[in-house]
Amino acid sequence: MKLRLKIWRQKSQDSDGAFENYELDGVSSGMSFLEMLDFLNERLVSEGREPVAFDHDCREGICGACSLMINGAAHGPQQEVTTCQLHMRAFRDGDEICIEPWRSAAFPVLKDLITDRSALDRVMQAGGFVSVSTGGVPDANTIPVSKNLADLAMDAAACIGCGACVAACKNSSAMLFVSAKVSQLSLLPQGQPERGRRALRMVGQMDKEGFGHCTNTSACEAACPKHISVSHIARLNREYLKASLCGGEEELLSD
Amino acid sequence: MNWVGRLLTSSVGCKVLMAVTGAIMLFFLLGHVAGNLLVFAGADVINAYARGLRDYLPLLWLLRAGLLISFVLHVIAAIRLTRLSRRARPVAYQKQDLSGVSLNSRTMVLSGLVLLAFIIYHLAHLTFRLTHPAFASLDDYDVYSMLQISFQQPLLAFTYIISVALLMMHLSHGITSLFQTLGLNHTQYNGLIRCLGPALGLLLGLGFSSVPLAIMLRLLP
Numbered sequence: 001m002k003l004r005l006k007i008w009r010q011k012s013q014d015s016d017g018a019f020e021n022y023e024l025d026g027v028s029s030g031m032s033f034l035e036m037l038d039f040l041n042e043r044l045v046s047e048g049r050e051p052v053a054f055d056h057d058c059r060e061g062i063c064g065a066c067s068l069m070i071n072g073a074a075h076g077p078q079q080e081v082t083t084c085q086l087h088m089r090a091f092r093d094g095d096e097i098c099i100e101p102w103r104s105a106a107f108p109v110l111k112d113l114i115t116d117r118s119a120l121d122r123v124m125q126a127g128g129f130v131s132v133s134t135g136g137v138p139d140a141n142t143i144p145v146s147k148n149l150a151d152l153a154m155d156a157a158a159c160i161g162c163g164a165c166v167a168a169c170k171n172s173s174a175m176l177f178v179s180a181k182v183s184q185l186s187l188l189p190q191g192q193p194e195r196g197r198r199a200l201r202m203v204g205q206m207d208k209e210g211f212g213h214c215t216n217t218s219a220c221e222a223a224c225p226k227h228i229s230v231s232h233i234a235r236l237n238r239e240y241l242k243a244s245l246c247g248g249e250e251e252l253l254s255d
Numbered sequence: 256m257n258w259v260g261r262l263l264t265s266s267v268g269c270k271v272l273m274a275v276t277g278a279i280m281l282f283f284l285l286g287h288v289a290g291n292l293l294v295f296a297g298a299d300v301i302n303a304y305a306r307g308l309r310d311y312l313p314l315l316w317l318l319r320a321g322l323l324i325s326f327v328l329h330v331i332a333a334i335r336l337t338r339l340s341r342r343a344r345p346v347a348y349q350k351q352d353l354s355g356v357s358l359n360s361r362t363m364v365l366s367g368l369v370l371l372a373f374i375i376y377h378l379a380h381l382t383f384r385l386t387h388p389a390f391a392s393l394d395d396y397d398v399y400s401m402l403q404i405s406f407q408q409p410l411l412a413f414t415y416i417i418s419v420a421l422l423m424m425h426l427s428h429g430i431t432s433l434f435q436t437l438g439l440n441h442t443q444y445n446g447l448i449r450c451l452g453p454a455l456g457l458l459l460g461l462g463f464s465s466v467p468l469a470i471m472l473r474l475l476p
Binding site: 006071100104200203204207212215216230233234236237239244 | 258261262265266267268269270271336339340342343344345346347348349350351352353355356357360361363428431432434435436437438439440442445
């Protein structure tokens with residue numbers, strides 16, 4: 001395959017970026033998208049040029065490190081797939097592929113296609129945790145959890161925190177991410193002690209980081225490689241309202 | 256009162272404010288369209304309805320005050336949230352695929368702004384009667400003649416019909432969206448909620464546009 005690549009190049013966070021065009025010949029349809037970029041980089045290095053910087057780690061769709069806006073779609077044209085699991089057979093010979101970093105005020109571009117997504121980590125630090133008793137190992141299944149709730153919490157827990165929801169949203173809203181984390185913990189008995197303040201604090205931190213608001217377009221759900229449902233956003237709204245209207249404040253004041 | 260401030264300044268709370276005020280205006284619209292349709296029952300009925308409304312003047316003003324407050328809060332919240340979101344993406348994408356996102360949801364700000372302009376004109380037209388000098392010679396409660404004079408002008412009738420079409424788009428997304436924002440969802444009812452916005456939007460759109468359309472086409476005596 002021969003491809004025309006249009007890639008965002010930016011030296012550092014403070015410098016201005018611009019698109020650069022590359023012609024890449026000899027791409028195999030069996031390559032993953034990231035292998036295609038490796039292939040391009042090999043060529044750039046051999047020509048003595050600066051390779052394209054991009055985030056990646058596990059390359060098996062589970063770590064959440066890879067990103068990329070590919071032809072206007074977060075993680076590329078395929079549904080429920082991360083960029084690392086996207087293969088070049090999804091493209092055709094002669095295609096032009098536009099590759100951009102996630103665009104959000106909360107995700108500053110560090111270099112080329114790499115963005116700083118630690119805003120999501122700070123949202124997690126604000127409330128995405130549960131308190132546990134230390135000591136001996138508890139017996140398995142001592143806390144009863146219904147199968148339905150366990151499944152629902154597991155669906156939410158599938159979120160890998162890649163930030164595709166933010167990237168795809170026209171408002172750069174992180175509501176799908178935050179709602180997945182709040183849902184996952186508030187659905188289970190282990191998450192009850194911090195339930196109210198978790199919703200208040202995570203939304204508070206989300207706003208502080210400069211993410212936009214949710215206009216219920218569901219673009220996030222379509223872009224999410226783990227197909228997290230927007231029904232979790234409704235749950236987050238409910239949790240937040242409940243905590244605001246009855247009791248969350250007391251919980252905030254008491255710690 | 257600390258919690259009120261925090262709720263209203265948060266993005267989620269601001270959306271809740273939009274949902275609640277939107278719901279209040281929706282209830283008003285349902286009453287409004289029902290009243291409008293009385294035009295088809297004849298001049299006497301709609302004029303008697305207009306007179307009847309004025310008989311409950313204190314109540315009418317109470318409702319109007321509630322409506323005005325809702326309207327103002329809805330617009331303020333919309334401006335604030337839109338500004339926040341603009342700031343959240345300072346650099347636009349070169350290419351962004353929005354094919355999966357409904358047109359109605361993407362154009363809420365645009366349809367909202369046009370509706371704002373329309374509502375101002377609509378109030379000046381039929382509530383304060385500033386736009387048509389011919390209204391001065393009419394009886395105070397002669398709504399029927401006012402409508403006849405107005406909508407026999409095709410330009411004005413079309414303006415109303417197009418505005419109502421935008422209202423329909425705004426409501427199609429807005430009604431379904433407000434349930435989501437208020438956290439009112441359940442697998443048992445999600446299908447119904449998804450249909451409710453477009454269905455109610457269409458119903459209101461047909462109801463509102465039927466009056467200028469019927470008068471423009473001289474279907475009313």
